[in-house]
Amino acid sequence: MKRLLLLITLALAGCTAKAAPKVLTVCADPNNLPFSNRAGEGFENRIAGIVARDMGREVRYVWWAQRRGYVRNTLGEQKCDIWPGVASGVEMVATTRPYYRSTYVFVTRADRDLKGLTLDDPRLRKLSIGVQMVGDDAMNTPPAHALAARGMTSNVRGFMLYGDYTKPNPPAEIVRAVADHKVDVALVWGPLAGYFAKMSPVQLRIERVTPWLDNAQWPMVYDISMGVRKYDPAFQQKVETILARRKGEIDKVLDRYGVPRVG
Structure with missing residues (x-):
């Protein structure tokens, strides 16, 4: 048993x-x-x-x-x-x-005449630019390095890559800044930009950052x-x-x- x-x-x-x-x-x-x-x-x-x-x-x-x-x-x-x-x-x-495989992009308002920007476009020097930042310069994002190498610092506003974690969707702030006229253009990692541009109440324009490899060391594509x-x-x-x-x-x-x- x-x-x-x-x-x-x-x-x-x-x-x-x-x-x-x-x-x-x-x-x-x-x-x-x-x-x-x-x-x-x-x-x-x-x-x-x-x-x-x-x-x-x-x-x-x-x-x-x-x-x-x-x-x-x-x-x-x-x-x-x-x-x-x-x-x-x-x-x-x-x-x-x-x-x-995705890319960093320029984000601009569709109602602004800013189509076709590149890293070497002279228009950038007259615009307020948002860029994603990590904090430590040696570890910063490729667009941040590319702008600094071109001497564009006074017209650049940094947005921390991780944002304010106490709020929902912290990385979205940089895209909202374009929609709200806080910056004229932002250089943003593509998946983040594409998603929040679709969610934006204001129509936004998304275009690839070129050149895709800057100064032979800063890729914009991953x-x-x-x-x-x-x-x-x-x-x-x-x-x-x-x-x-x-x-x-x-x-x-x-x-x-x-x-x-x-x-």
């Missing part, structure tokens, strides 16, 4: 274990639209969901603000499986083949991959295969969020 009870218990335990859903643990920022938020409204939330469904897994999040120490406290400590959007080839993590833990090439290959297989579905998500892409 005891043996029978033991067998029944083991069988039930096996059924319970089999029923437990497999999980894909995703590291993401809970307040970083259009990329991700806690409500799952970002395009990286959507794309992580596509990857998880293909794997037959459910998504679980490790939430962490994308500030200093983000990688160390997430993938670095093996708390999650993927980081849905990271520049290809960064050294801190292993990265998949890119699943999109490949974006999924970051995975180092030393797990089998999992990396699995994610790459899914990204390729689901490319059409992923591209539709990127289109819906206004993400500008370049070939």
